[in-house]
Amino acid sequence: MPKSIEEKRAAKAAYQREWTKRNPEKWQAIANKARKKWRATNFERDCEINRSLRYIVRREVLDLLGGQKCAHCGYDADWRALQIDHIHGGGSKDSKTSGGNTNLWAMRNWLKKNPDGWQGTYQVLCANCNRIKVFENGEHSAGYTVSKRMEIGER
Numbered sequence: 226m227p228k229s230i231e232e233k234r235a236a237k238a239a240y241q242r243e244w245t246k247r248n249p250e251k252w253q254a255i256a257n258k259a260r261k262k263w264r265a266t267n268f269e270r271d272c273e274i275n276r277s278l279r280y281i282v283r284r285e286v287l288d289l290l291g292g293q294k295c296a297h298c299g300y301d302a303d304w305r306a307l308q309i310d311h312i313h314g315g316g317s318k319d320s321k322t323s324g325g326n327t328n329l330w331a332m333r334n335w336l337k338k339n340p341d342g343w344q345g346t347y348q349v350l351c352a353n354c355n356r357i358k359v360f361e362n363g364e365h366s367a368g369y370t371v372s373k374r375m376e377i378g379e380r
């Protein structure tokens with residue numbers, strides 16, 4: 226009995242799934258090439274997708290760090306004003322998360338593997354609290370004493 230078009234399609238799809246499983250390297254090469262080609266012709270769209278992915282991951286990281294809320298003042302009105310703070314400073318040189326708190330993807334994966342590992346190392350702060358903390362702890366590199374005096378109005 227001849228197969229229907231649907232049956233043929235299903236059989237072909239099943240065969241392709243099987244093939245990609247058996248040939249992961251070859252499949253990767255094909256997929257990468259297709260992705261590259263798509264990116265080249267859909268540059269704007271690709272940027273947009275990356276941006277929204279970044280936002281999703283960022284919110285996920287905030288959730289993993291105890292929630293989308295400032296640990297200092299409790300601000301939670303807009304997640305875009307929330308920042309990931311390295312409690313003892315030096316966020317860019319953190320070996321634990323392999324990439325520090327600038328690589329959100331690495332950080333998310335690390336947090337998923339170490340759901341409590343961030344305690345005492347990271348916290349979620351709103352932009353205001355984070356900025357104030359930077360000044361109070363002298364976490365920026367140069368001209369700290371001068372700018373601190375100016376900030377708080379001492380003459």
Ligand SMILES: [Zn+2]
Nearest residue numbers: 295298351354
């Ligand atoms: Zn705050």
